[in-house]
Amino acid sequence: MRLGRFVLTLFLALVPFMGVARPSDTGAATDQARTCTEFTGDYARIMSACRVALDRPDISDRTRQDLMDGLAWAHYYLNDIDGARSVFQQILARYPNSEDGMTGLAWLAYDDDSYDQAAELFARAMDVSPNAEVLAGYGAARYMARLDPLDAALARIDTALTIDPEYIWALRRKGWFLEEAGRLAEAEAAFRRAIDVQPDDAASLYGLSYVLGRSGKWAQALPYVNRALEERPDYLAALSRRSLVLFNLGRLGMALRDADRMIAADPGWSEGYVRKARALFRLRRNDDAVAALATGDKAVGYNSFLLYWYARMLVDTGHSAQALDQIDRIDARGDADFHDVLLQTRIALVMGNTVLARQAIDRSLGFRPTDKWALYYATLVLVAEGRYDEAEVRFDAALRAGLSKEKLPDFIKALLGRNEHARAVKLRDRYVSQASGG
CATH class of the missing domain: 1.25.40.10 (Tetratricopeptide repeat domain)
Structure with missing residues (x-):
């Protein structure tokens, strides 16, 4: 999300009133503006400060945009999405070329899974201010809208990180895109870089723990998810992940x-x-x-x-x-999905419903034709149909796809259940011979 947007280079001393203003009034107004634009403290306080600062009639257009931007994000973080959208729209109504207004609405569209709209808004914002946030958001939105391949999105995010190497959202988004693509070593590196930038960022700690778990490094994953929960005890996604880590x-x-x-x-x-x-x-x-x-x-x-x-x-x-x-x-x-219909195959086999097992395994193979588990259950379905030669061929394919030979006894058991004793013995001997190098 748009974290870090409010580290702004404003001249916070607002244009003074005509005549002599009381120092306490000027100081209070400056404090309210600072609270709003620096975005520090609780969001209700920020919202109040933004509104007070905006009431001054003598502020510049640039300062007004910054204050309205702070007000919009205060609405957002108080879960008032409609309020945030309204303020961003007001920014654009008053300042049609405002990058703040375009980018704010782009992030709201991104949150709402309206990625086409987000990409269009980010593109407009890039014409005004091609900064790291806008470039990373544009790349991510186009990828999520399936307008660009992953490598194009990663290239834009990397360019954004060249502009701002410490842009934490871009580092995390890069990590998640790589994780989803199964490029786990690269994802781990991205999350580790995010933690180097901000060691107490709970979302980055959670992301690293998630990737380590996916890599089977459960013991390494545990300290990071623990740290995420220390930073945010109410982080339910991290709590769920820790439960899974502890389970494994x-x-x-x-x-x-x-x-x-x-x-x-x-x-x-x-x-x-x-x-x-x-x-x-x-x-x-x-x-x-x-x-x-x-x-x-x-x-x-x-x-x-x-x-x-x-x-x-x-x-x-x-x-x-x-x-x-x-x-x-x-x-x-x-x-x-694939997992559901593969489980349906297994259930049908247990029930002896060969017709349903065939329908389910064909659907499974339609999802993932080279998956080792789909090929394995296809083997058992072929045995149930009495197509034994084809079953052996399919089992060999499952092994080539990564299936453990520990599933061989189940294949043999299925053959024995069909009274194919000679075939089962021959099959066992063939694999024993292969294992011994014979």
Whole structure:
């Protein structure tokens, strides 16, 4: 967001009244202007200061724009988005070429996922003042609007960082774009640079922890998410991440504690219930895990993320028909993604519904044709259909895609379940021979 925008180079001594003004009046007015434009203190106080300063009739156009900009952002940080938008629009109505007005409305559009509109506004602002903030926002908005590829967005953000190497939003945005693209080492470097610039920035600390977790570096991730929560104890996304980090480190009691804190803080957020259920399931409290998700389903309402885990817990605890019901709820909304239909494949196989398993795995492969898990479950579907030669070919493809050979016993078990004993033995011997270099 537009952090750091209010470090302005204003001449804060406002133009004096005609005649002799009382020193206390002039000093008070200057203090109010400083509070507004330096953007320090609580937002309600900033808003009040901006309004008082704007009441003076003798301020310059440049100072008035800066004060209105401070007022708009005070509205924003008090969650009065309509108020912020109104002030930015007033800026543009009075000063049509105001970069402050254009950029403010651009950020509001960006927040609202209206990326085309944000990109257009940033482009207009660039014609007036091609600064680091505008350039980074323009690059990010065009990428989010799918108008530019990632490398073009990164090039604009890097140019912005050449102008202002300490622009924290640009560093974080670069990190998240790289993380989403799976370029984790580069993402880690971007977040580390952001922390070098601002060591107490909770969002950067959270970002680094997130990327380290995605890289499987859970022990390294923990200190950073702890620091993020020290800076912002109410940072629920960081609390959720810490619960996941602790889960992956095997600290299940602590993960469960954080999950309970999440639910208490926001009972309408699905992640708290999912984190709780996963910890309970790992603790072998299966009934409690399913109950936690059932409670979440009632509290949150329809949520595809929660329903996926609800279905997964149900099939893992032997309730396949109920598990399928949850996936059907996702499907009915048109929200089913790769993970949902892959789980549907697994549920259908457990239920012996080969027709549904085929439909689901074809959809999975449509999403990700080379995914190791899609190829693995395609192998099991082929076994269920009696297409054994094709199953072996598909299993080989899954191994080439990165599937662990630890899944070989499950493949063999599926063949044995179809009375393909000779084929299962031959398959086992082939892979044992390959492993020994024979």
